[in-house]
Amino acid sequence: MFLMFLFFSTLIWLINNLSRSYVSTAKFNLEYVNLPEGYLFKGATDNELKVRLKAGGFQFLGFNFRRSTIAIDLSEAQRKDSMFYVPQDVYKKQVEKQLSGSMSLVDIETDTLFVGMLAVISKKVPVHPNVEMNLARNYLLDGKIETKPDSITLVGPSDEIDSIRVVRTKKLTLPDVNSDFSESVEIYKSEKLKNTEYSDEKVELTAQIARFSEKVFEVPIKMVHFPDNVEVKTFPDKVSVLCKAKLERLKKLEAGDFEVIADYRQLEEGEGHGLKLQLRKKPSGLHSVKLQKDTVEYILNKK
Template sequence: MSVRRKPRFKRASIKTFSFFLIFSAVVWVLVQFSKTYTQLIEIPVNYINAPLDKSISDDRPDHVDLQLQDNGFNIYYYKIFNPQLQVDLSKAKQNNGELVYTLQNHLSDIEQQLKIDFENSLIVQEEIVVPFQFKKEKMLKVEPRIEVNYAVGFSAEESVRLKPDSVKVSGPEKIIDSINTVYTRSLKLNKVNMDLNGEVDIDTSGLGQLSFYDNSVGYYQKVEKFTEGSAEIAVEVTNVPAGLNLAYFPKTVIVYYQVNLKQFESVSAADFRVICNYREVKKGDDYMIAKIVEKPDFINNIRLNERRIQFVIKR
């Protein structure tokens, strides 16, 4: 008895069928997308150039409605990529605690941003109304965070100065009243051998609700050639109880200091005073701590070769 086999489709027939099926689907999609549709699309709004003296409310509109009449391809583009509309608040009018941005007055700019033609499309809203509150203004002291490492033989008599040393800011009253000082961004300068004169940004991190009228300040410092000097100074002991026979050593210490080369000859041992305060001696200690209590104002990097002064009490 013969077995009847099931007919099989030829592979060539399946490929031909698949091709025409896919081709038909593509043609159908192209035809459908080529048709003109009217679609309402939400366009996100991004606000720029807000007035520095105004705090913009969080209740501001976050989008506008665009009624777009176009082919399916362009509508699909807007739905997928969803371009933003930049609203320049410096061009808005102020009215009773609100900034009013009239869209009809800026159609050419909107057309360029969104790449649309308003002959067949329109924005449903006539204007964007943004509530605001006036900010409080205040001058804040700026402190430098500038680390200067000088080249060998160079230094400065004064610290780094800022110009201006204060900046004007505006913001919510609660924040403004809680802050008096801001800082520059950290800056490290190495091997400095000439006068400093530059600009550094203000560190506004964590202060996003404040508006700064200036975002940077200048810094400067006079850098000069310095040299090291030394002087031998007698150690004085103060507040020794009456009748206490105190012997201490060393009797003198060496003071090392850095001084402007031009003023080197102006420094003498008589300009220094080194003392030990016996009242500051802790119980059981057999030494005192030497301190420099007098020195010329124009020297720096001052140090002693010996700070511990040993002592014994004679009976």
Template structure:
């Protein structure tokens, strides 16, 4: 049973009161959030117009705290990173200075924002840089590949990268340690044809290093492979005393994969099998067979036998 019993007219007046109260609170919130406020957000720094004759390295973090002037709504949404976009700082004055005063660029930066959302100040307000000699160097491109081929298909030749070398530009103490430059990872599955594509290079991790070009042309020859078996002679090596040695057997059979387009042209002359006689002096009673010459587009599947006997005639 309700503690307070209200008549119909009283309940109606109470509902009106609560409705008016909620409307008043909503109006107050809207009025409050429409006002102007200062608030701080953290933003990442990007650089443009880097000096061409000086290599630089920032001596502080790549982000700054930005004091903004905006509405209460903008302050509210800034908490969920609505306005956390990069700040682009112009570095053209580094040609004759060792620091950048961010507050001198506020007017320029505000031209890219709406009139009700303005930058007021930065913390820190000055960026300092360390300078070294700028070095230009050419390095080899290293493609990063994750390719799965369809059954019986494989890479059938040398991967072509154009250009195979790129130019990097940056501080000498950093550039000297860079030997190669990697591409983004190329991921492909069920490949059964030639791969020809443009592959971007990985971006520089440091803002004071530039690369050119930023992408390369990649070509991977792909063909269908099949197996072939040949019988090739075993060549004895490392016999400095010229012992009279007979290898048993004198021939081995090799099974290998070869592209269909080259099946008929590949014969015994493309391969060489050797047995190292110096192993006899180390106590070996049989000599392992090594395939020491093989076309780049072939893959050995099996060698039979793997070891050979030998007789030394004195």
């Protein structure tokens, strides 16, 4: 019975005392917001603010368990030479607006808040993937490696980013690739861009990998720029063209889709002993096309 009486007596005393108003010290974390357009935040002399407040005991009790954050509006910052600052009379009003209605500000310990801001520009640049990929046997890259996003925005001093034309990813090494892939890769950040911010830290690299086959086409050799009074015979009169592509693509191809020529002008210029061949026409959508032989023997006859 005595213990219960003691408990309730203590509770009533505590409630009575905490209900009264007190003047005490409190600390707030500072968050700097609303930077002037074209500037980058580079830190401040103060990241917390020590103040004296008049408030109820219950509210001060809450400060022992959590620390509130006060936003400092830098759109009201003043500048002297290269230094930005917020005078006490300016930020004091900002602090008072953010206090609860039952709190009043008595005093602030810090006179002036000094802030570092750097004049910057923004620039959009493409992202190039840095990929070292070894394809498994009989597999090819179907198209190109896609980057998402394909460009990012740099925000930094003009002397740092004016000359930047492209940014690259960190190197991605892929051994023995035989299937489509999608990898998240970090942007490589140059040490020279120490005051520059990147709109994206990572990009997604994706690519399609396809199995390919080979097929050889026997393509007739076409003579070009030969005079009407000259007759030429080549040995052989056809050349093998090795084509690598997806099987579905190869099935749709025929020898007539390719054109191999021999140009008479090279004989006039005295280039070599054989007749050099050139692949003048080939279909799109192929991995590679190669002449199995790039020169042929020939005989010229005057008509």
